[in-house]
Amino acid sequence: MSPRTTTETRARAAVTALSEPAAEAAITAATKILGLPTIRDEHARIAEAAARERLTHKAFLAEVLTAECESPRVWWRV
Known part of the structure; x- marks a missing residue:
């Protein structure tokens, strides 16, 4: 097995299909743990705009x- 195949397999295994309520709960929990209040507050609005604009997943993540x-x-910005 090549290193690339191993990496791709790990990436696919990390993706889980979630219902909307489960996704919301996961986002809320993760953003609290990671200390990302803006993402917690704005993710739904940004996701809706990204869907309207047909952004790629990477573009949405960047936004x-x-x-x-x-x-x-x-507060930690320099």
């Missing part, structure tokens, strides 16, 4: 992470 980084609540 969510950028929102967190640009938040005035990010």
Whole structure:
């Protein structure tokens, strides 16, 4: 088995199909644990806009992470 195949297999195994309520609960829990309040507050709005604009998954992720980084609540920014 090549290293690439192993990496791809691990990535696929990490993806789980979740219902909307389960996804919301997972996002809330993860953002609390990771200390990401902007993502917790804004993920639904950004997801709806991303769906309307037909963004790729990576583009959506970039939007969510950028929102967190640009938040005035990010106290650790230099």
